Amino acid sequence: MRFAGAAMPGGVLALLLVLSGCAADQRIAANEAYGRQALASGHAAEATREYRAALARARANGDGAAIATAGTDLAIAELADNKPDQALAEARALQAELGGRTPPPTLGLVVATALYRQGNLPAAEAAAREVAAGPDQAVALRGRFLLGLIADARHDTAGLLAASLVLAGHNDPLSVADVTELKARLDLARGEAASAQHWALASARLRTRLEDARGLARCEGLAADAALAAGQRAQAARLYLRAGRDEAAVGDGARARVWLGQAKSLAADPAVSRAAAQALAGLQA
Secondary structure, eight states: OOOOOTTTTOOOGGHHHHHHOOSSSSSHHHHHHHHHHHHHHHHHHHHHHHHHHHHHHHHTTTOHHHHHHHHHHHHHHHTTTOOHHHHHHHHHHHHHHTTTOOOHHHHHHHHHHHHHTTOOOHHHHHHHHHTTTTHHHHHHHHHHHHHHHHHTTOOOOHHHHHHHHHHOOOHHHHHHHHHHHHHHHHHHHOOOOOHHHHHHHHHHHHHHTTOOOOHHHHHHHHHHHHHHHHTOHHHHHHHHHHHHHHHHHTOHHHHHHHHHHHHHHHOOOOHHHHHHHHHHHHHOO
16 A cells, blocks of 8 residues: 555555445446545545545445445545545544444544644544544554654653554554654653654655655654754754655645744755745745
């Protein structure tokens, strides 16, 4: 499974193929296939159109299984398109529509991730705990990673450590990348900036191999934070520049502006300062 794990924390998009089975209706199957291709190519807006069409067709057919798959895929694509509000609305509507039927396991992860992206940490934590306790191991591990990110945002080192310990027992590539990032966050929280930078960059390399573009940018930003904490302003500027450019590439202009602004303000090298200013100007265009 290779996606621009653009995804969202923990590579939710990397689970998309697990959900997308072969639809009986060939038009639905075609929309889903085009949606997967678009998402894998980083064209999230195009993917949402394809999944929305698949969902409309599934509803017209009264096909509950196809509704569940297309609706979940649509919510995932909305997240990839930096629209957590819409993703959450789609996920909540789908949960209500499915009623007593069991939803795809990733739907709960979409809800938790959207809440986290909105900054609603208490609700995100509750949703992520439910996901982490679920029967699907791959999804549960992503829920556990999300709990680690939430703990870090709340300056809860005990929660961050707990998430790290759970993920440390798993050797799949995504879990290794996740636990490496959580180790970096834990080291930074403990004031071990040099070690934090090392592990953040290690996770960035792993996420590059996983084609996890959003995770890559997040880890580069984390490495920049660690470099700044260590007093390495020039290194921090270079890393913020990388993180900002990569975040811009996945369409998150708000985060990109923050990191590029940091790069510009910290840079002693005129070339880095110019590159940051040019990237910022590109976001305004």
